[in-house]
Amino acid sequence: MRTDDTITAVATPRGTGGVAVIRISGPDAFPVADKVFFAKHKPSAAQPRLMQYGKVQNGDTVLDMGMCVTMPAPHSFTGEDVCELHIHGGAHLTESVLQAVLDAGARLALPGEFTKRAFINGKLDLARAEAVGDLIHATADKAAIVAVNQLEGRLSKKISAIRDSIIDLTAQLSVAADYPEEDIDYLTLSAFTDKLTEISEALDKLVASARGGQLLREGVRCAIVGRPNTGKSSLLNAIVGSYRAIVTDIAGTTRDIVEEVVSMGGIAVKFGDTAGLREGEGEAEKMGIQMARTYVKESDFCLVVLDSRFVEAADREILDFVKDKPHIIVLNKKDLAQYAGEFSAPSIHISAATGEGLEELENAVLSLLDSFVGDDSLRHADAVRLTNTRQRDAAVKARNAVQEAMNTIENGFPADLVAVDLENAAAYLGEIVGLSVSDEVISRIFEKFCLGK
Ligand code: GDP
Numbered sequence: 001m002r003t004d005d006t007i008t009a010v011a012t013p014r015g016t017g018g019v020a021v022i023r024i025s026g027p028d029a030f031p032v033a034d035k036v037f038f039a040k041h042k043p044s045a046a047q048p049r050l051m052q053y054g055k056v057q058n059g060d061t062v063l064d065m066g067m068c069v070t071m072p073a074p075h076s077f078t079g080e081d082v083c084e085l086h087i088h089g090g091a092h093l094t095e096s097v098l099q100a101v102l103d104a105g106a107r108l109a110l111p112g113e114f115t116k117r118a119f120i121n122g123k124l125d126l127a128r129a130e131a132v133g134d135l136i137h138a139t140a141d142k143a144a145i146v147a148v149n150q151l152e153g154r155l156s157k158k159i160s161a162i163r164d165s166i167i168d169l170t171a172q173l174s175v176a177a178d179y180p181e182e183d184i185d186y187l188t189l190s191a192f193t194d195k196l197t198e199i200s201e202a203l204d205k206l207v208a209s210a211r212g213g214q215l216l217r218e219g220v221r222c223a224i225v226g227r228p229n230t231g232k233s234s235l236l237n238a239i240v241g242s243y244r245a246i247v248t249d250i251a252g253t254t255r256d257i258v259e260e261v262v263s264m265g266g267i268a269v270k271f272g273d274t275a276g277l278r279e280g281e282g283e284a285e286k287m288g289i290q291m292a293r294t295y296v297k298e299s300d301f302c303l304v305v306l307d308s309r310f311v312e313a314a315d316r317e318i319l320d321f322v323k324d325k326p327h328i329i330v331l332n333k334k335d336l337a338q339y340a341g342e343f344s345a346p347s348i349h350i351s352a353a354t355g356e357g358l359e360e361l362e363n364a365v366l367s368l369l370d371s372f373v374g375d376d377s378l379r380h381a382d383a384v385r386l387t388n389t390r391q392r393d394a395a396v397k398a399r400n401a402v403q404e405a406m407n408t409i410e411n412g413f414p415a416d417l418v419a420v421d422l423e424n425a426a427a428y429l430g431e432i433v434g435l436s437v438s439d440e441v442i443s444r445i446f447e448k449f450c451l452g453k
Pocket residue numbers: 226227228229230231232233234235332333334335336350351352353354
């Protein structure tokens with residue numbers, strides 16, 4: 001894919017809206033804009049970053065009256081000359097103006113190509129570019145905060161700081177290699193290993209942060225299970241009624257399980273109301289049971305709904321089925337009865353009918369989610385986290401390489417072997433921010449972006 005031509009795309013969502021933005025980026029962005037936008041000054045001669053009002057044309061045909069702004073390289077999102085046309089947001093009109101820009105010589109951008117160019121031109125490192133995608137797709141507050149932190153470069157700074165320490169140590173080793181007679185003593189071995197231990201701990205923390213980062217970014221799935229008539233669907237309705245429902249593209253299932261995603265404590269939680277988990281007679285029931293069981297297995301945690309009036313053997317069977325999954329026992333219908341028995345898992349008394357106890361349930365859910373991530377509470381959205389598998393894999397490899405370096409020292413091997421391990425560690429960390437990654441990996445990352453980004 002060329003990176004030296006001029007690309008264009010509609011930057012706003014498809015459909016009708018107040019305003020649509022068409023973005024043009026590349027060496028010919030201004031000459032292309034000159035052919036479609038007419039005002040007091042041609043775009044190529046206009047004052048940068050100042051909106052002009054004028055006519056948008058395709059040849060002699062006036063398509064719209066709109067605004068145009070230019071952002072010369074390198075001070076633009078992509079680092080190239082960028083021009084934006086702000087036009088009226090009609091679906092047909094937007095297509096016509098896009099066509100005019102294409103006719104004027106630009107090429108239609110691929111998904112994520114603007115952000116990819118920003119990366120190639122050094123405007124964003126890879127972790128920050130990924131954050132652009134995450135921010136666009138964030139469905140709840142905390143996911144958005146994590147993405148903004150990453151976009152601001154907080155993750156990148158942390159990675160770079162660790163990487164710099166590793167490179168410092170490697171440099172010290174090469175001094176040792178140059179003066180072999182003094183060998184590793186030159187470094188005062190204990191200070192060196194202390195520093196390595198510190199780095200290894202920082203990497204452990206970074207790797208551990210990925211679980212929370214992924215839970216926040218992708219959302220959490222909860223299976224609501226229980227005997228028929230305990231109030232599962234009433235509970236789901238009560239939750240949807242009390243929390244902000246999220247319209248989401250979090251990967252859904254096509255199975256016959258009612259799912260709703262809400263923002264609970266700023267975290268996207270997908271609740272699925274499963275059918276009964278116990279054996280049934282007919283084929284359809286058996287399939288329903290199978291689905292419910294699979295759903296439970298694939299969930300991050302469960303809410304087990306019991307009817308406070310009667311806790312029965314069948315309930316115990318269900319509790320037994322979910323015993324290895326993190327779960328909360330929901331004693332429903334507290335308006336009718338209060339169950340006094342004890343359970344081995346946290347239990348909450350609620351009434352799905354009146355909404356009583358929902359806050360306690362929310363707290364129990366958030367505490368449970370926190371227990372997934374060690375001391376790195378999900379409520380601290382501010383924490384710097386790894387947010388995807390690519391970043392995590394690279395951090396794990398970096399950590400392993402640092403541990404390898406420590407083993408190498410322990411086994412008394414020479415400094416240059418330790419240096420090889422440390423160089424590997426630095427290279428893996430570099431991958432997170434986009435140093436030393438293959439074109440293929442880069443393409444794969446940006447393909448997932450939407451068109452116009
Ligand atoms: P499901 O089969 O587990 O999904 O149960 P439903 O949500 O359909 O509820 C079964 C019955 O219990 C319905 O008649 C509900 O109105 C009733 N119900 C559910 N929750 C409560 C509650 O908290 N209090 C009372 N009094 N009735 C409830």
